[in-house]
Amino acid sequence: MAQKPSIPKGTRDFNAEEVAKRSYIMETIKRQFQLYGFQPIETPSFENSETLMGKYGDEGDRLIFKILNSGEYLRKVSDEDLIAKNEANIALKISEKALRYDLTVPFARYVVQHQNEIEFPFKRYQIQPVWRADRPQKGRFREFYQCDADVVGSKSLFQEVEFIQLYDAVFTSLKLEGVTIKINNRKILSGIAEVIDAHDKLIDFTVALDKLDKIGEEKVKDEMRSKGISEDGISKLQPLFSLQGDFGDQVGSLKSILNASEVGLKGIEELEFINTAISNLGLKTAKLQLDVTLARGLNYYTGAIFEVSAPEDVKMGSIGGGGRYDDLTSIFGKPDTSGVGISFGLDRIYLVLEELGLFPETITEATKVLFLSFGSEEAMASLEAVSKLRESGVKAEIYPDAITSGKQMKKQMTYANRRHIPFVVLVGEEELKSGMFALKNMETGAQEKLGLQELLSTLQ
Amino acid sequence: MAQKPSIPKGTRDFNAEEVAKRSYIMETIKRQFQLYGFQPIETPSFENSETLMGKYGDEGDRLIFKILNSGEYLRKVSDEDLIAKNEANIALKISEKALRYDLTVPFARYVVQHQNEIEFPFKRYQIQPVWRADRPQKGRFREFYQCDADVVGSKSLFQEVEFIQLYDAVFTSLKLEGVTIKINNRKILSGIAEVIDAHDKLIDFTVALDKLDKIGEEKVKDEMRSKGISEDGISKLQPLFSLQGDFGDQVGSLKSILNASEVGLKGIEELEFINTAISNLGLKTAKLQLDVTLARGLNYYTGAIFEVSAPEDVKMGSIGGGGRYDDLTSIFGKPDTSGVGISFGLDRIYLVLEELGLFPETITEATKVLFLSFGSEEAMASLEAVSKLRESGVKAEIYPDAITSGKQMKKQMTYANRRHIPFVVLVGEEELKSGMFALKNMETGAQEKLGLQELLSTLQ
Numbered sequence: 001m002a003q004k005p006s007i008p009k010g011t012r013d014f015n016a017e018e019v020a021k022r023s024y025i026m027e028t029i030k031r032q033f034q035l036y037g038f039q040p041i042e043t044p045s046f047e048n049s050e051t052l053m054g055k056y057g058d059e060g061d062r063l064i065f066k067i068l069n070s071g072e073y074l075r076k077v078s079d080e081d082l083i084a085k086n087e088a089n090i091a092l093k094i095s096e097k098a099l100r101y102d103l104t105v106p107f108a109r110y111v112v113q114h115q116n117e118i119e120f121p122f123k124r125y126q127i128q129p130v131w132r133a134d135r136p137q138k139g140r141f142r143e144f145y146q147c148d149a150d151v152v153g154s155k156s157l158f159q160e161v162e163f164i165q166l167y168d169a170v171f172t173s174l175k176l177e178g179v180t181i182k183i184n185n186r187k188i189l190s191g192i193a194e195v196i197d198a199h200d201k202l203i204d205f206t207v208a209l210d211k212l213d214k215i216g217e218e219k220v221k222d223e224m225r226s227k228g229i230s231e232d233g234i235s236k237l238q239p240l241f242s243l244q245g246d247f248g249d250q251v252g253s254l255k256s257i258l259n260a261s262e263v264g265l266k267g268i269e270e271l272e273f274i275n276t277a278i279s280n281l282g283l284k285t286a287k288l289q290l291d292v293t294l295a296r297g298l299n300y301y302t303g304a305i306f307e308v309s310a311p312e313d314v315k316m317g318s319i320g321g322g323g324r325y326d327d328l329t330s331i332f333g334k335p336d337t338s339g340v341g342i343s344f345g346l347d348r349i350y351l352v353l354e355e356l357g358l359f360p361e362t363i364t365e366a367t368k369v370l371f372l373s374f375g376s377e378e379a380m381a382s383l384e385a386v387s388k389l390r391e392s393g394v395k396a397e398i399y400p401d402a403i404t405s406g407k408q409m410k411k412q413m414t415y416a417n418r419r420h421i422p423f424v425v426l427v428g429e430e431e432l433k434s435g436m437f438a439l440k441n442m443e444t445g446a447q448e449k450l451g452l453q454e455l456l457s458t459l460q
Numbered sequence: 461m462a463q464k465p466s467i468p469k470g471t472r473d474f475n476a477e478e479v480a481k482r483s484y485i486m487e488t489i490k491r492q493f494q495l496y497g498f499q500p501i502e503t504p505s506f507e508n509s510e511t512l513m514g515k516y517g518d519e520g521d522r523l524i525f526k527i528l529n530s531g532e533y534l535r536k537v538s539d540e541d542l543i544a545k546n547e548a549n550i551a552l553k554i555s556e557k558a559l560r561y562d563l564t565v566p567f568a569r570y571v572v573q574h575q576n577e578i579e580f581p582f583k584r585y586q587i588q589p590v591w592r593a594d595r596p597q598k599g600r601f602r603e604f605y606q607c608d609a610d611v612v613g614s615k616s617l618f619q620e621v622e623f624i625q626l627y628d629a630v631f632t633s634l635k636l637e638g639v640t641i642k643i644n645n646r647k648i649l650s651g652i653a654e655v656i657d658a659h660d661k662l663i664d665f666t667v668a669l670d671k672l673d674k675i676g677e678e679k680v681k682d683e684m685r686s687k688g689i690s691e692d693g694i695s696k697l698q699p700l701f702s703l704q705g706d707f708g709d710q711v712g713s714l715k716s717i718l719n720a721s722e723v724g725l726k727g728i729e730e731l732e733f734i735n736t737a738i739s740n741l742g743l744k745t746a747k748l749q750l751d752v753t754l755a756r757g758l759n760y761y762t763g764a765i766f767e768v769s770a771p772e773d774v775k776m777g778s779i780g781g782g783g784r785y786d787d788l789t790s791i792f793g794k795p796d797t798s799g800v801g802i803s804f805g806l807d808r809i810y811l812v813l814e815e816l817g818l819f820p821e822t823i824t825e826a827t828k829v830l831f832l833s834f835g836s837e838e839a840m841a842s843l844e845a846v847s848k849l850r851e852s853g854v855k856a857e858i859y860p861d862a863i864t865s866g867k868q869m870k871k872q873m874t875y876a877n878r879r880h881i882p883f884v885v886l887v888g889e890e891e892l893k894s895g896m897f898a899l900k901n902m903e904t905g906a907q908e909k910l911g912l913q914e915l916l917s918t919l920q
Contacts, residue, residue: 011504037857042480046472070593133530156860397497400616
């Protein structure tokens, strides 16, 4: 009995059109990465388990796909663990490799492992799939690509400036105008925590503040109170509730809150440097916006934090994010190596471009001309012409079976239509004798007889 | 204590140069695939285990990487199996997904699953990694790319003709001239088995015959005898031991052996059709050669069998292979769908191009110009120029830290040298005032002062 074929949940097949559209996005990003001086690396799909485990928190560990050891995989498992069904212990013994969960940890591992071959500052990009055993849902997959660019070994804030330019360059190239690049700084968040004396409540605080637009000032304050933030702290934050105006105005309000916090003021200084540089350089189509509620990967970032939103008329979560992390490689034995990087959300960018109709029509153009033949000799003559066309760079195909009936003629024309092939060449007995080719424009229906040279120049 | 980082055996990290060289090969292959009308598809890295298991024989099943189920993975395992350490039974319960072992079985699954969306004949290409738990050795990896092109839904021998042309086109594009495309036909092998009355000894027979050049006629016959091939059979095969001359001569000898075998003669007819067509069309740099010992994937192919060898002066196994299989998709419930395809051995092609020095120098050219600045204001001016250069398509970088000492100057120049960046721009106080840029050619040492427009046109 044959199996009914299917694929694992959360994974996808991609057809020719989808591959072409995804390639278009990835090639556009890659092109900008290269213009900015980033170099590609690739790392293995699976890493040793100890490289990945413990790097993403307990939830992350749970979502890492583990690979069963080959051969006698139960050899090292104790009878006690087996009888007790001790899944945690057994997993350590039967699985030594795991699929990559993101590109950042493998990158950190790569930098440490190859530090003697690398010139620092090291600007690398990496576009590869990652795997997560997450519950699949709309827009969330168990296999998906990440597109990352990072610099390690430089503390210069010009890196942050260039990453903002890079975001602008990529989205402008994709004709996706009007994205918002939101920026924050972990040091500002630390400063706020210091001011309200609640270092352990930073997440509660940012989650609550993020709702300001939706639920209003009073309810945000209620939520903060319920999370244990003091009345005194909340009153100190009063200016945050009316953060308004341009970057400069907002920074002014922040300064009034953070004037007693050294780290907070340092964060403001960094923000101002970046904003001034970007104002001088100008952005093509994106806008830069301060967002004090931005806190992605809080335990991870130490300086700038970035997140990109699609244009306002598109409902979509963030389509990119990143930030600075001062201590990425110390987990692998190389301390004091500051890094900063950004990531592009391929799947969401795809959905946005689709929704706004921004994919160029040309990218899905496949075969330009299909040869239909009325016999084997005619097919042979067709193949000679097809070979010449391909040598001149024209995508050309020959329908493999000869037309021997009206029904077959119709089938082959339908094939050309369904494949969106714009030209068809018909080669029958008459053409064979005269050495001519009947070229049919599938859109207009126009037909003309051409010699080989004319055919080549028409289709080129 | 920090971990000493490493990667699993049989896997590889690729640095920028390696990624560029691999991309060059893959893009060249892809370009030709597209010129020949093949369309890209991609399938998930892991499939349901039942899609893969049992498709590659017992040895293959053993080499498939299995993925441990998430969550309470021991839930479905019986106590009896656990206590008995019944690894086979337990594996079925704790693992439901497995990493792709090749691209052919996932392709067959794809064709059946999406048959209603596909126009047949369906010409697809697929360039993706596969994984095998093989013992790693020189040139054999646990993760490697396959580059496949296949047509399903056409029995026309013109497909075989086009695949030979495609091999020729790809290797010619890679400037790898003088490869040999060896061809055989499964029907000829079946015919031989029929003639010597030894259907079950085809592999023994071809393995022995393959040694003719190395050990000579008598020792080959000894080996055949030791494998139980009859004296009568061996004498019937006498013409095989002196197969010589061109394609036509060899086909003549084969005919004399196979004149009583219907299937054998059919195989010869197919070979002759293909050879005649290729002779008429001509090959650019490859040569086509009949090889009756060619038997790769014997149980799999039903018609033509291909294998490509590197030019004679390079010691390397096959760099490509393929053939026709008449019943690929029936395992997934779609019978009578003939397919034919070829594959390119990326890793071996890489080694051959490296050995022969055939990688174009341009492909590893990364950044064209690096800006070095003597202060923050100078860096800002540099970044404006860098932005303009990038907009004109010039790969440009700015060194993030300002030069404040002779030592730093040297460090940054060394960085440019090691990165093989051909031009450096120096921006100091003087340049800042005059609005000029000092451009240094790193190869010749020549230095000139240019305005922004001149700089742009010089570097473009």
